[in-house]
Amino acid sequence: MAEITSSPCAACKILRRRCAEKCVLAPYFPPTEPAKFTIAHRVFGASNIIKFLQDLPESQRADAVSSMVYEAGARIRDPVYGCAGAICQLQKQVNELQAQLAKAQAELVNMQCQQANLVALICMEMSQSPQATVQQSLESNFITSTPNSYQNNPCFLNEDNNPCSLWDHPLWT
Numbered sequence: 001m002a003e004i005t006s007s008p009c010a011a012c013k014i015l016r017r018r019c020a021e022k023c024v025l026a027p028y029f030p031p032t033e034p035a036k037f038t039i040a041h042r043v044f045g046a047s048n049i050i051k052f053l054q055d056l057p058e059s060q061r062a063d064a065v066s067s068m069v070y071e072a073g074a075r076i077r078d079p080v081y082g083c084a085g086a087i088c089q090l091q092k093q094v095n096e097l098q099a100q101l102a103k104a105q106a107e108l109v110n111m112q113c114q115q116a117n118l119v120a121l122i123c124m125e126m127s128q129s130p131q132a133t134v135q136q137s138l139e140s141n142f143i144t145s146t147p148n149s150y151q152n153n154p155c156f157l158n159e160d161n162n163p164c165s166l167w168d169h170p171l172w173t
């Protein structure tokens with residue numbers, strides 16, 4: 001009978017030792033992925049990796065190896081903070097994106113209110129003087145008004161001629 005020889009796992013190859021049949025590292029560090037073990041070995045050491053894997057149930061070992069390799073890579077990139085540094089950076093990005101989203105939502109609400117006020121103004125002008133054109137209405141109420149005359153500008157008044165609040169509705173939900 002011919003003896004079947006298999007390639008040693010990446011861990012045993014890097015450690016220059018014989019890969020036993022029941023090598024605890026073999027399922028998680030295949031010979032095709034030597035960098036995976038090299039990274040984890042550099043940070044945690046082979047004996048710590050072996051002890052850690054032996055203490056875990058087999059069902060959790062693959063996830064543990066994946067986490068160790070990720071943490072080791074983060075530690076190599078950022079020796080002080082490791083994964084915590086990456087998490088902080090991602091959290092900062094999330095906060096910045098949430099602020100941008102809130103600003104965009106506020107601008108959208110503002111534009112919707114302006115559009116509603118414009119439509120209401122046009123309807124009001126058309127009902128008061130049907131012969132006036134929309135162009136004349138726009139010229140008389142928007143172009144000639146100054147930025148500080150918004151209190152007297154009908155586009156900021158509701159149906160009861162009370163000032164319309166842009167903040168009656170929440171900016172975001």
